Structure formats: C-alpha cells, structure tokens
Amino acid sequence: MALSLLVLTDFFQAANRALDYATSLAAPLGARLVLLHVRGSAGPAADALTNLSPDAVGLALNCLADELPVPVVAEVGRGPLPPVVADALRRHHPALVVLGRSDAAEASVADTALALLRESPYPLLMVPGNAPATPPQRILLAIDGEPFTLGAHAGTARRLLNSLHAQLTLLHCTLVPASEEALAAAEDSVLRTGLMIDLPPVRSRSVVAPHPAAAILAAAQPTEFDAVVLVARRRSFWGQLFHRSVTAQVLQRCPLPVLVLPASE
Template structure:
C-alpha cells in the first residue's frame, strides 16, 4: 500500500499551510495525502437560526469543490473528501480508509482559537487514534523540507509504540540532522553514569542516526520554555515531542508541557504518542 498522511482541513489558510508542509515531508517517500474535511452542520433550532437541512447538500458540494481546488494546488498527489460525522468518528473512518502514517492539522495564530483547537480537535484526535500528529503553526517561517530536527525528552522512561516506530523510514528519507535534547530540572537528583545515553534508547528504533542526548538545565522549572530555548539555539525547523498518555488523555491537557510548547513554537511540531504502561503494543494492518 502506498504510504499516506491524513490532513484534517477546513477552508482556512492555516489548513492549506499544513497540507503543503505535509506534502513536503512526504515527498521523499511519495506519500499520498488525504485531505479530510469534517463537516458537522447544525440544523434549524428553536433558539438559533442555523443552516436549514435542505441547504446541507449544497454546502457540502461547495466545500468539496473548494477542497478539490486545494488538492490541485499541492506539490503532491492528494485526494479530498468531506465526512459528515462527529470528529472522533470521522477520524476513525479516515484511518480505516487510508491507514495513514500520521495525521496533520494546522494551528491558528489566535491564542483563543488555538486553545479551542487543541481542546476540541487535537485532543480528541490523540484520544481516538494514538497516532503521530503533526501540528503546523499558521505563522512563522515558511515551512520547507526539514533540515534540523530536534527531539525533546525528559528523564522519565517512555516507550514508543509501533505507530510511532513506523515513521522511521520516513525520517530516514529526509536530508536532515537529528538532535536529542534531555531537559532536566536544575538541582534535581544526581544522574547515574550513562543515564543520559539511556534517555534516548527508545529513539534508536525511530531516528536514522544515533544522537547522544544533550543536557539542557531547566533552571526556571519551566520545561516548555527550556524546550523552546533549545529549539532556538539549535535552529531546529521541526520539533518532535513525546506525548505521554497523561499529557493528552487527562483533563489537564491545557496545563501540559506539550500544550504550552504548542502555544509558542514557531515551527511545526510532531507529537509521538508514548505507549502507556501495561498497554500492549499495536499497529493497524497496513497491507
């Protein structure tokens, strides 16, 4: 099966930017894009004047035409579909249909809209799929093929599931240098010899080259700020974060390090869900 990405899109500039970047990432492996618009059209209510049911087919047709035009503008083969379903159900339909390596979506530059998107779209997608999720900011430098990729980890143990490890051939296809940053709280317990090397051990099955973790001290007890500082100093144009289950399955997602990095990171972020302890590894059939 030809590898594919599912890009969740609306008709915004942020969505088109995300689709364009996804096309660039997948180009070395001839990845095909599936542009998926999740349409949840409200109907007439006794309290609010929403879209009347008879106009829903026309609205869907107009959206489909706009998506087809977007697909034609991308630098890679792309298919566009409109799914009329709640977001988690639509995402599962798209995964069953395309078996994507990852999902992608754009991030609004407006703080309020960004928080709403993370809570109402990114969080449900991670909950429903446990798949790698690429988030592309609406603003910042024009995204191009990655040249410097930064992977940020802390000192806690993590394991990557099969869905994350399946990205290894894709990462190896990029003409990029990979760095691993280990964020450690200043004044924390002393590390044992070789512990820094063990931090990056789960990444050996993912990264194309072995990269010894560089230590970044978190003097201000703000790991999100430390990760952003490391990204700026290393001039990384793509950031990989390990999204632990508590970061995206808990009700405190808005307080997580992941969410705070996403609020301020000027470059795309690829979230790699960590495998929860005690949960068996799995990978959908890709044949």
C-alpha cells in the first residue's frame, strides 16, 4: 500500500514551507500528499480565506495541489482542528502529519501540535519556517534511556528512515550519569524498534542534563543535523503539566524540523 503524508495548510508562508518540505519527503518515499485545509478552526491553522465561499477555498486548494510534482489529494474540512484531523487520519492512514511553524506563532503552533497528539497519538512532523526543502541526511534521535516501542507506527517510521538512508545519531539524555550497561540497554531499545535497520553505522552521544529539552536544543545545531526525532511518551504531552514537557519545548524552539514518534504504552 502506498504511503501518504497528511499536510495541514492555511495558505500562509509557514504552511507553504511545510508543504515544500513534505513534497521533498514524498519523492523518496513514493508517497502521495493529502493536503488538508480546515475552516472554522482557531489558532495558527485558522482560515485565511474566511470571506470566501467553500467552493472558492476548494479551488484555491486544488490550484496549490496542481503545482506539486507528486500525487496529491486535496480536502477542505470544517470544525475544530483536532477532530477534523482525527477523521482524516482514520480515512487516509498517513505515515505522519505535517504542519508548519512560524517564528511569530511558535508557542501557539506547539500547543496545536500537542492538541493533535492528545486527540490522535500519531507521528507528527513540525517544520520551522526556515527549513530547507530537502530530505534530511543527518538525524538526531533523542532518547531518555528507558525502553520503548512504537506500536502500529513502527513500520512506517522504519520505512521513512530507511528510504532517506540518513546518518542517525542517538542522543542519550539522562538526569544522572548512566552506566555503560544502561547506555547499551538504551541503544538496544532503539535497535529493537527496527529504526536502525539498513542505515549507515549509528553514532551515539550521551549527555547528563537536569533539563533534557535544553540539552536537545543545544545539540540540535543546523551545522551538525538536519532534523530531530523525539520519542514522546504519554506523560510528555498528557495531563495538566503537558506545557512543561520536553516535547512541547522542543517543538516550540527547535531550529530544525522535529518528528515526534508517540511511544506505545
């Protein structure tokens, strides 16, 4: 079955940059794009064409789709963003959800991403406004040292990394110094997911930091990496303290595209 990428658009510059980035990923994946514009939502995905009829918005969306060099399905949804996206996920089963982040609205876009993760825990790619529209070749995978699985999304995550054939660097973020055995166990947990299959030799780093988000952001330098992958556990974006989570902080501030992979409980 061919893969698809669900791309959210509001016709603003950040969304267009995310669409360009998704298009660059679709080619090596052999994937199609599902271009979704949601009318009547709030926040960074709010309708940019409020005064136009649904037909006019649909026409604008189709014109945008016609300019792309990959297969595209264009849709217009109405209502709050999370349930509309959840419905699209059920119908299209994409490999991941893609949305753009502008510097002017970084906090609100991070909130939008967390709302989507709460409604439908699904791989989510946040693309900052200055990201080049080229597939990443140097990927930083941040892990906390605890075992994890990716459940139903493991296969598509492996397919994405394998198709890119990128250089993967594991960043072990721990609150206290970890033993060699603990670091080996952390790397083994990644190995068991299959994410490292058929990739170039994986590199590894270890950092002790009281604030893991700050450590990840410090490591995620555009001179060294093209993208960041986070394994987000339920406690990272659920509950009253979700706004303090590592996931939220990295999504809000990272200068690189960030792919969030929800861990399976």
